[in-house]
Amino acid sequence: MPQLDLSVSSVDLTRALCDIPSVSGDETPLADAIHDALRGHDHLELFRDGDTIVARTDLGRPQRVAIAGHIDTVPINGNVPTRDIEIDGEPYLWGRGTVDMKAGVAVQLHLAAALADPRVDITWMWYDHEEVDASQNGLNRLSQNRPDLFAADFAILGEPSNGEVEGGCNGTLRVIVRTHGVRAHSARAWIGENAIHAAAPVLERLARYRPRDVAVEGLVYREGLNAVRIGGGIAGNVIPDACEVEVNYRFAPSRSVEKAVAHVRNVFEGFEVELTDASAGARPGLDAPLAQEFVQAVGAVPQPKYGWTDVARFSALGIPAVNYGPGDPHLAHHDEERVAVAQIEAVERGLRAWLSPS
C-alpha cells in the first residue's frame, strides 16, 4: 500500500496524492492510504463509507464546519506522474488531479493532521466518484448512510477557485427537444416530412436567447441556455423522421428547479421537451456569520461560482457552503492541468488563519 506522510508541505503532499492514480471507480488505494495516514492522530475520529473517509474533531466547540474534497479524477492522459514545471518563472505542479482537486485535498489533509486544536469543530470529508454520474457520488451516498455526520453550521468545498472564495453555484438541467417527421426517400421528399428542418425554430430560439445576469445575495450569477448536442438522420438518401437537440440550462440559485424547468418549457413552447436531469443551484450563503468570518479571515472578495458543485448538496441540507481551493477551474480536466505552487500555499495560509485558535 502506498504511504502518505501528512506532515510534509501541502505542495509535496499534492505531488504524492497525484502520483497515486485514483480515476473514478479506482479510488481504493488512495482511500486506503489516506485512512492509514490519518490513524494515530488522536484528535480525529475516523469513519469510512466505501472509499469515502471522514475525520472529525470533537472538542465541544459551539460551531462545526464541514470541509470536503473529492479524491477521484477524470481519466489520466499521459499526465501522471506529476512534474514540476515553471511558467514565466513561476513554479507549477503539472499533471492529472493537480487542479481538480488533489491540491485542495492535500491542503485539507495537511491541516487535518496539523490542527489538533482548531477554533471550531471540523468534519473533514474526502469522497469518491465525484467526476461521474451523480448517482455514484460518494458525498451523496454518505449523506444517505450517515446523515448524522452532516451536522454543520458552514461548509467549505475545496474545488478549484483560483484561491478565491466562490459562493454557491448555478443550478443545471438538461432537456431533449425533439422534432418528428415522416421518413421517405430523398428523391421523393414531398412524400415525407423533414424533422431536421422542423428543428429550425429550436435553434433559432436558442440563437436569439439572451441569458440573464442575476444578483443573489450580492453576487451576480450569469445564466446560460445552450444546445450541447444535436443529432438526426438515417442515411444520405432518406428524409429524417426525428431530430434531437440536447439543451443545457444553467440557472441562478435564486431560481428553483421547478421554475427553471417551466422556463425552458416556455422557451420551447410547441415542441416536445423531455427533462433528462436537473440539479438545484446553491445560494451563496455568505450572510451566515461563520461565512463572513471566513471571508474576512482569508481576505477574499467573494465571487459567484458558475459551475455546479457539491456545495449544492450542503445547501440543500440547509448548510451555507462555499468553494475555496487552489487551481484555475479552466484547467480542470485539461491535458495540461497544472496548479501554481503559490496558490496551494495561499489556500493553506487562508484556511489555517481562519481555523487556528484566536
Next chain:
Amino acid sequence: MPQLDLSVSSVDLTRALCDIPSVSGDETPLADAIHDALRGHDHLELFRDGDTIVARTDLGRPQRVAIAGHIDTVPINGNVPTRDIEIDGEPYLWGRGTVDMKAGVAVQLHLAAALADPRVDITWMWYDHEEVDASQNGLNRLSQNRPDLFAADFAILGEPSNGEVEGGCNGTLRVIVRTHGVRAHSARAWIGENAIHAAAPVLERLARYRPRDVAVEGLVYREGLNAVRIGGGIAGNVIPDACEVEVNYRFAPSRSVEKAVAHVRNVFEGFEVELTDASAGARPGLDAPLAQEFVQAVGAVPQPKYGWTDVARFSALGIPAVNYGPGDPHLAHHDEERVAVAQIEAVERGLRAWLSPS
C-alpha cells in the same frame, strides 16, 4: 451451380432468380447461372466482365438498343425464398429482389433467349454492384473496360417503374454545411461560441426553401433540397465547436452538376460548404425516334423518374435512355418487397411487342 431455364415464364424465372441470393458483392453464383443459361443460344454473342454479363445480337440491323438490369440486391432480411401471395385477390411474388430488380431482369433474360430475330439489334447487359457505392458499379466498370459494347441508339433500363415508361432522372448531389465555434464548459458558455446555434440559419433556409418543378422535354421534374443528417456536440456540459448538416439536392436533368453546385452554394452563402458527391441527371431523351416508337409500342404515357438511376450513365454517353420495369419503386428495399404478377407479364408483353419483327 444453380441452373436457370430461360424458357419458363418471366414470372417463374423471377422466382428462380430471387431464390439465388445475390446481395451486392456476392453475385458470382447468379452471374455464373445466367452465363451458363445463355450459352447455346446461337443468336447471342456473350461477354463477361467480372460478374457483368453481356449478350449481343449481331444481325446487321440499322439500329441497336441496349437493355440493361442489375442482378444484385440489398441485403436479405428474412425475405428469401420468394413466396406467392395474394393481395385483394391479385397474385404477387413476395421477397427480396422481386421489385429491385429481378422481375425486370427475368423479363429481359426470357426475351433475350426467345427473340432470335428482333427488329433492332440488342445489347443485353446484366450487371453487378448497383446497390452499393458508385465506384463499384458494374455498368460503370464495363463502360470503362469495354466502351465498344456501349454503341447504341437507345437504352432501356429495367428499374422498377410500375410498368410505366419513366424518362431520364433527376441529378443528385450532397454537401456538408459546416459551422464553427469555440469550445467551453457550458457553465461558462460566454467564453465559448456555440456552433449548433450558429447552424440556425442553415436550417431556417432549408425550412423555407421552395423546390422547383421543372419541365424538361414535356416531363415535369420535382426538385428537392433536404437535410439528411445533422450532428454536433461533445458532451452534456461542453459548448460545441462544430456542427455539420448534410444536405441532399435533387435537381432536374436540365441543370448541370456545376450549376446545381453553384445553386446550393448560393443557398448557403456565408457558410462553409463541402461537396461530397454529385451525379448528373439524365434528360428524358423521348424526342429520339426510337424512344417515340418504343413509347408508342408499349402504349405508355411517359412519366419523369425522380430517383437517380443508371440511365444517367447512358445519357452521359449520349444515348437516350428510359426506365421501364415491373414493380413499385416505393417497395424497393422494403422488407415487404413484392411485385404484381400482372406487371411482370405486362412489361414482357410491352417489350416483346416493340422488339418483335414488324
